[in-house]
Amino acid sequence: MGDLWSLLKQGNKPSLLAAFVNLFLGVLKGVAFFFTGNIAMFAEMMHSLGDSANQFFVFIGSALSKKAPTPKFPTGFGRVVNLVCLGAVIIVGILSYETIKEGWHQIMHPTTSSGLWISLSVLAIGIILESIVLMKAAKEILHDSGITANGLTALPKAFAHLNRAKPATKLVFMEDLVATLGGMLAFIAVLMAHFTGFLQAEGIASVMIGLMMFYVVGVVFLENARGVIGETDEEMLNHIAYLVWDDSNIRDIKKLEVIKEGEFLHVECLAEVDPTLSFAYVDDIRDHLMDILLAQKSVSKVTIAFDEDDGVTNWNHVGERPDALK
Incomplete structure (x- = not known):
């Protein structure tokens, strides 16, 4: 047990923080969806819960990858984090499909949602918290690359050095980037549906969020598949x-x-x-x-x-x- 705890302390910290934040947001958005019936909120709930499950797995995988080599595994366990990331994106892929399906249903058969201020308040909280995690992941990427940055300059610099990021940190960065953008999309869609009567806006936002999630699935899957095989730097x-x-x-x-x-x-x-x-x-x-x-x-x-x-x-x-x- 002591060895396991020692390994867990070496796990990727941004992924653990992101997992707890997304779990909190997933529950919060789920409650908001229950009371409002808002499809954009449903998409955000699925996104947050998927990210939370992902990031918990990634944290554990990044910790296990630090295990010292053994006679049976002389090259060590470094690729465990790639294997875990591959498994994690499968979860995101399934939730992406469900998000797109519900969004398409709202586009074809629009329904009115209620609780405007509940939806907007929850989405605003989500955008703020996801932005904080995104900035932390950006700073972690720059730290890994030996680059210093302050404030908002960390975000563009993180994009420039994304290829040097650890697999777990890169996954967190990409997922929270999509989560932040998705929260903004959902916020705009809720406002548009309420004030213009264009109810399909919530469905369109849900589909767009699902497609962004699929993009993360594709990029992370290909990168970690190369890592499992053994890629040259x-x-x-x-x-x-x-x-x-x-x-x-x-x-x-x-x-x-x-x-x-x-x-x-x-x-x-x-x-x-x-x-x-x-x-x-x-x-x-x-x-x-x-x-x-x-x-x-x-x-x-x-x-x-x-x-x-x-x-x-x-x-x-x-x-x-x-x-x-x-």
Whole structure:
């Protein structure tokens, strides 16, 4: 039990915060839907409950991914978070379908809802709370990327560095971005339906919210499917190649892999050196490179091997050094 608690303390904090916020909002919106019968409110309820379930799963998955390697699983459990994210988006997909179905029913057979101020108050609370979680996720993304930002500047900067975000944080950011926009859409739709009599507005908003949820499903599913298979981090590959080449003893890089393992990176390198160097000297080179590479952000495992220089250049993949990693 102590080990489990220790792992849970390492879980992704934005996803846990988002899970509790969305659970509260889901219950609040459910009560509002019960009293008002508002279809846009139903869509928001489904969205919040789906996000809450998702984010609880993601928090647990991100915690379990920190479990240390074992003899049976020597590469560790980093990809567990990708597996959990894949399962989580299935929940969102089902709720997206239900949201679109109810919205389409409202468009084809519009009904009048009541409790205008109940709906608007609940939606306003939802927009505010979702915005707070969204900003926290944005700041977490920037923290992971080593970028500082204050106030509203964090949001556009987070978009620019979204590819560097941890899988769990990225999922929270995208879900709460859609949730905030969905709350605004629902708010506008409720006002429009009440003051213009265009009751289909609530159904249209529900369909649009469902489609945005499906977009998150598609993006997150594809990204985490690549993570489960084992995806190369191209930017870090290029950066690490530069670090290896910076050592004057390295004649060539025969093989270099930088594989994403959940939130971490595993590096495997086969380099060529002068065959006249002593074993002790080559071992010092290895120790030096190990220290440098393990100091790089997110790198948790490094394997380095050497071969004698054959006079043929094998490595020609080095491009311009990424600005963010200089």
